[in-house]
Amino acid sequence: MKRTHLCGELTQDDIGQHVVVCGWVNRRREHGEHLAFVDLRDHSGVVQCVVDNSVDVRSEYVLEISGTVTQRPDGTINENLSTGQIEITDAEVNILSVAEPPPFPMDDRADDVDEMVRLRHRYLDLRRPRMQRNLRVRSQVNAAVRSAMVNQGFVEVETPMLMPTTPEGAREFIVPSRQRPGSFYALPQSPQLYKQLLMVSGLDRYFQIARCLRDEDLRADRQYEFMQLDMEMSFVDVDDVLSAVEVSVLDAAEAVTGVRPDEIPRITWHEAMNRFGSDKPDLRFEMELVELTDVFSATDFKAFATAESIKGINAPGAAADWGRNKLDALTDTAKSFGAKGMVWIKVGADGSFDSPVAKFMSETEQQELAKRLGASEGDLLLMIADDWLTTCEVLGELRNRMGRPPVSQGPYRYVWVVDFPLFVGVDATSGLPRPGHHPFCHPHPEDFELLESDPTKVRAWAYDLVLNGWELGSGSIRIHDPELQRRVFDILGISRDEAEERFGFFLNPFKYGAPPHGGFAYGLERLAAILAGEENIREVIAFPKPQSGLDPMTGAPGLVDEGQLTELGLAVLPPPVD
RNA sequence: GGUCCCGUAGUGCAGUCUGGAGUGCACGCCGCCCUGUCAAGGCGGAGGUCGCGAGUUCAAAUCUCGUCGGGACCGCCA
Numbered sequence: 110m111k112r113t114h115l116c117g118e119l120t121q122d123d124i125g126q127h128v129v130v131c132g133w134v135n136r137r138r139e140h141g142e143h144l145a146f147v148d149l150r151d152h153s154g155v156v157q158c159v160v161d162n163s164v165d166v167r168s169e170y171v172l173e174i175s176g177t178v179t180q181r182p183d184g185t186i187n188e189n190l191s192t193g194q195i196e197i198t199d200a201e202v203n204i205l206s207v208a209e210p211p212p213f214p215m216d217d218r219a220d221d222v223d224e225m226v227r228l229r230h231r232y233l234d235l236r237r238p239r240m241q242r243n244l245r246v247r248s249q250v251n252a253a254v255r256s257a258m259v260n261q262g263f264v265e266v267e268t269p270m271l272m273p274t275t276p277e278g279a280r281e282f283i284v285p286s287r288q289r290p291g292s293f294y295a296l297p298q299s300p301q302l303y304k305q306l307l308m309v310s311g312l313d314r315y316f317q318i319a320r321c322l323r324d325e326d327l328r329a330d331r332q333y334e335f336m337q338l339d340m341e342m343s344f345v346d347v348d349d350v351l352s353a354v355e356v357s358v359l360d361a362a363e364a365v366t367g368v369r370p371d372e373i374p375r376i377t378w379h380e381a382m383n384r385f386g387s388d389k390p391d392l393r394f395e396m397e398l399v400e401l402t403d404v405f406s407a408t409d410f411k412a413f414a415t416a417e418s419i420k421g422i423n424a425p426g427a428a429a430d431w432g433r434n435k436l437d438a439l440t441d442t443a444k445s446f447g448a449k450g451m452v453w454i455k456v457g458a459d460g461s462f463d464s465p466v467a468k469f470m471s472e473t474e475q476q477e478l479a480k481r482l483g484a485s486e487g488d489l490l491l492m493i494a495d496d497w498l499t500t501c502e503v504l505g506e507l508r509n510r511m512g513r514p515p516v517s518q519g520p521y522r523y524v525w526v527v528d529f530p531l532f533v534g535v536d537a538t539s540g541l542p543r544p545g546h547h548p549f550c551h552p553h554p555e556d557f558e559l560l561e562s563d564p565t566k567v568r569a570w571a572y573d574l575v576l577n578g579w580e581l582g583s584g585s586i587r588i589h590d591p592e593l594q595r596r597v598f599d600i601l602g603i604s605r606d607e608a609e610e611r612f613g614f615f616l617n618p619f620k621y622g623a624p625p626h627g628g629f630a631y632g633l634e635r636l637a638a639i640l641a642g643e644e645n646i647r648e649v650i651a652f653p654k655p656q657s658g659l660d661p662m663t664g665a666p667g668l669v670d671e672g673q674l675t676e677l678g679l680a681v682l683p684p685p686v687d
Numbered sequence: 688g689g690u691c692c693c694g695u696a697g698u699g700c701a702g703u704c705u706g707g708a709g710u711g712c713a714c715g716c717c718g719c720c721c722u723g724u725c726a727a728g729g730c731g732g733a734g735g736u737c738g739c740g741a742g743u744u745c746a747a748a749u750c751u752c753g754u755c756g757g758g759a760c761c762g763c764c765a
Contacts, residue, residue, distance in 0.1 A: 136725070144722040157725065168715090185723055193725090210716055212697055216726070218714080221699060225757060278765040298764090325764045445690085445761070547765045655757070 111173060117154020121194050123178040128197065130156060131205070133236065134170045135215065139163070147200070149174055150215070152241050156192045158200040169215065171206035224647070229661045231652055243649045246365050246641045250633055251318055253364035254338050257357035263316040263340060268303035270296055270320070276611060277547065279323040282333070290678025296322040299630060302615050304341040305549075305587060308626040309618050314353075316340040318633070327656045329645045330579060330635055337582065341628030347570055347586060351375075351525055354574065354584070354629045358636065362521065365640040373574070375525040382498070386420075386505020388529070391578030392522040394512045396422050398504050401492065404477045410469035412450060416494035420504050421452075423482040424511040427489035428455035428463075439507070443493065448503040452492040456484045509578070516577050517642045524575050528553065531569040532600075541602040546571045548601055548612075549594070551586040551627070564600055574631055576639055582631025589623040591616070 113129045132151035139145045145160040149172060158174050166172060176197040187193030212226060213219040215236050219227065227234040234240055259265070274281055274295040281295040299321045307315045319339040327333065338357060342350060355373055363369040381390045384397045398420045405413040413419055431439070436453050443451040454464040460479055467475065482490050491507050493500045531552050532542035542564045544550070552560060553568040560567055570586035588594045594616065598608050608616070634646040647653035654660055674680060 136727090138724050138727055139721080140724065140727085141721045144724085146724055146727090148725070155725095159723085161722090182723070185725085187725060190725080210697075212715095214698080214715075214726080218726075219698085223694090223698085223757075226698075275765095280763085301765095323764060326762085328764090329759075331764070544765065549765095656759090657756080659756095 115153035116149050116151045116156040117191055119156050119178055119192050119195055119197075121180065124180055124195060126178050127175065128178055129173060129175045130158075130197065131173045132171070133208075133215070134166050134168055134172060137166055137168070147172070147174070147202070154191055156195075156197060157187070157190070158197040158202075160200045160202060164202050166202060166204065167208065167210070169208035169211055170204060171208070173203040173205055174200050175203075176200035225655065225661055228653070228655060231662050235651065240648075243637070243641045243643065244651060247633070247637045247649050249364045250361045250637045250640070251336075253361040254357045254633070255318060257360040258316040258338070258340065258353075261314070261353055261356060263314040263342075263353075264312055266303075266307060266312065266315050266317060268297070268300040268317060268319070272297055272302070273614070275302070279325050282322045282324050285677040285679055287677055290676075298323050299337065300339050301547075304339060304628060305615070305626065306618055308341055308343045309621065309623050311343075311624075313344075314340075314342045315628075319630075327654065327658060329647075330632075330638075332634070332646060332650065332653055333658060335646070336633040337630040338633060339628075339630040341626060343624040343626040345586075345625070345627055347527065347572065347627070350584060350586070350627050350629055351527075351572065354582075354631070358523070358574070358581075358631070361636060362640060365637075366521075370521055370523060373523040373525055375527050377528040378526055378530065378568075379528065381524075381526050382501045382505070386501040386503070386508055387578075388526055388573065389575045389578055389580045390505075390524065390526070391509065391513050392524055393514060393519050393577055396424065396508050396512045398422055398501065398508070399481050401478065401481060404474055404481065405494075408470070408474060410466065410474075412452070412466070413494045416496075416500075418497040418500040419492060419494040420500050421478070421482055421490055421492040422504055422508050422511065423484060424489040424491065425485075426487045427511060428457075428487050431455075431489055439491075439510070442510070443503050443507060446503045446506050447499050448493050448495055451503075451507075452494075454478075454484075454490040454492075456486055456488040456490065458486055460484065460486070513578060515644050516579055516639060517644045519577075521639070522577055525572055526575055527572040528568040529571040529573070530565065531556075531567040531571075531597075532564050534565065539602060542600060544601060545569060546583065546585055548597055548603070549585075549587050551588050552593075552597070560596060560600060570627065572629075574629075576636065579635055579639065581635050582629060584627065584629030586625070586627035589619060589625050591619060594619075 111129055112131045114123070116130050116132050119128065130149055132149045135148040135150035135155050137145065137147050142163050143161060145164060147158045147160060147166060148155050149158055158176060174197060176199050178195050179198040181194060181196050211233050212230055213222045215233070217239060219234065219237060220239070235244065271284060271294040274283065274293060279298045281298060284294040284296060286292040286294060300317060300319050304315050317339045319337050320334055321337050322334045324333065325331070340354065342353065359370055378388055381388055386398050399422065401419045401421050405419055408414055440451040452464065452466055454462050454467060456479070457463050462475055484490055491504070493503045495503070530545050531550060533545040534543055535541065536543050546569065550569040550571045553570055556567040571583070572585065573583040574581045588597065634649050637649045638646045641649055643649055652662065
């Protein structure tokens, strides 16, 4: 090895040693012909090298520098540098590569550079300390999660990337088959099918750090391809799954931050909706939804008189920031989430109400309203009246808009949301309940008798893990009993023939003895991004894609030649004309 | 499929509302000077299809329409 030390690792303990370091020129400072400073950078940090003669090295040249580690002279110590006590003197410079000036600086000034420029030169962007750190966070998360699962007796199994298409769920990426032109594989949205079959196979405890692909629109927390900790276990209840997952999450968090989070609290889906208006509540701030239905039980205010549920939130001190135009826009926002309207009240001096609808409320109603919401001067009160779910959901959105910090900021607030409903609402055309998660979720046994009579009240053994308002992942106990599965399909209006056609290859193996089982999967980029203090998972992915899905560095996707198409039995249609 | 925001030198911006010569700032880059600097300093210099295309106008970075690219979000993501 040519290199004896890493740049950032040199300390006063190395004084007097002859060392060889390799890296990139972070900065060069020349002082005439006989003195120059070269800050040499590798992934570990930067060290200053003192060159006693003129040497033509520019930013990002790759150098091998040999010299002697020396205590810096008095008054030249750099407190901002971990190696600032020492420097490499009598430096001999060997240029390993020359470099053109990079399009942006290799430090945090490039945080402000247009992300497309960074992605086009991602190999340079990744040289920056922030990105080096983020990739290493990913690696720490992967390592901690893998060993947490192995230590708990889970077996790592790799499942196929080429699998049959399935009609359910996210849009799939499709791969044409050469040996059977006209036939197609799909890339996995998740290893869901295989992991449940592995339970039938008696693996008992399976996990995989699995690549998943979904051809859906991209977002700050969504890429076409992403990694999940995917797991499944047999002969377990909800507690067993949650605690196994929790160990891996806490281990990963501890590995990155050095602090082990407390045990993750649990709330039910109903409580999450009722208090925070969201199934992924951000617990870093209060502003809880306040129950007001009974306050207006005999009101003259028409908009409130017939509503099933009335709730409100108090944005403390926000009145001054919200002028009439902004409040009108906020009302439109509330409507876009399904509300019929939004009531706002600015609290003035002596608790007086400034609101277009205050005159419709009685004195008693106003006083009780103010008391429930803890209103004081300068506060902005927002209220929604609708059916319970709409009221909760709309206020939850408003709560996030009024108070939610950036996802990366502040403490880490994990929460398990449990007892999701088995069905969510009723399909408008068919009148049939719609599955909340997927049709294989195990109903909560306490609610079995409601399955046919009042299906939307049935809870499922289904659960999500939430961190700072981001859904990290979800899972459930699965149905392993064909009779129960048949019952759920009946409720969903799925006939025996249809079930056989759509799910047969998946469910038929259960005839041969399926153990009770359940599992979970969570997004590793989402966890890593928040642990790294990033608001966007692209920042913890080496080569991510922008919202268009087009890769600015490689140009993918691209055309293929006619021969490839012919071999696959494919022809490309002309673009549709509008 | 939809809503909103953005596009000016290698990079980040100002200029656009209220049309008047590519007017300007910072960093970077190039050259010279400089023996203790450290996101060095001094002097000088180069660098522009104002995303692209139409339109209005005597005149467009600026106004209008279209289009391309980017971002946040809604839909979508069982």
